[in-house]
Amino acid sequence: MKTNEAKKVSKVMAEMSAQSVNPVMVAVAPIVNKPTEETPKAEEMAVSADAEKVEELPKVEEAPKAEAKGKKKPTKKQTAEELQAEIERKTAELQKCLADLERKKKLSSDRSAFMSALDDLDAAEAKLGEEDGFNSPNYKLKFSGGYGSGEIFALSNRFVLVEFIGFMRGRIKTKISEIETLLIAE
Numbered sequence: 001m002k003t004n005e006a007k008k009v010s011k012v013m014a015e016m017s018a019q020s021v022n023p024v025m026v027a028v029a030p031i032v033n034k035p036t037e038e039t040p041k042a043e044e045m046a047v048s049a050d051a052e053k054v055e056e057l058p059k060v061e062e063a064p065k066a067e068a069k070g071k072k073k074p075t076k077k078q079t080a081e082e083l084q085a086e087i088e089r090k091t092a093e094l095q096k097c098l099a100d101l102e103r104k105k106k107l108s109s110d111r112s113a114f115m116s117a118l119d120d121l122d123a124a125e126a127k128l129g130e131e132d133g134f135n136s137p138n139y140k141l142k143f144s145g146g147y148g149s150g151e152i153f154a155l156s157n158r159f160v161l162v163e164f165i166g167f168m169r170g171r172i173k174t175k176i177s178e179i180e181t182l183l184i185a186e
Contacts, residue, residue, distance in 0.1 A: 030088045104183060114172050121172070125165045128158045136161060 128136055135156040141164060142154045155161065 018095050107179050107183055111176055111183070114179070118169060118172050118176075120168050121165050125162060128162050128165070131158055132159070 005089055038050060127138060131138070136158040137156075139158075139161055140154045140156045141161060143152045144150065
């Protein structure tokens with residue numbers, strides 16, 4: 001290498017080391033990109049290095065601005081707490097719905113029992129209508145003092161029994177309509 005060329009190379013290297021960009025990459029890039037052409041002078045390389053540096057700076061600055069403008073990502077602890085609160089709220093709603101369903105199931109069961117009792121009363125009234133006598137041999141209305149005690153008195157008069165069946169039918173129908181109103185309203 002000639003001394004004149006050596007001075008040029010050392011001068012270029014000194015200018016590159018003064019810059020904040022990678023001097024090796026700047027020096028090697030023109031040779032690698034255009035191997036057949038002459039290598040550019042040090043001033044040209046310095047200008048191209050500054051241009052590359054200017055192009056890189058906005059990219060670096062844009063990333064923090066985008067992060068600052070975006071919403072903060074929730075931490076795992078916050079997300080877990082929110083999910084736990086949501087689970088507890090949904091569980092409470094489900095418990096309420098389950099209790100409501102159980103209550104409606106009981107009302108429906110009561111309605112079915114009253115409907116069955118109505119059918120039994122209708123059948124008993126039909127049989128009492130077929131009888132001719134004053135007292136019914138098939139049906140008696142018994143009054144007793146308690147579960148284990150004996151009978152106080154019994155009525156077997158079919159006219160009294162038919163009237164009692166009519167009274168009971170009216171009361172049962174009223175109760176069935178109340179239950180149906182509750183089931184429909186909720």
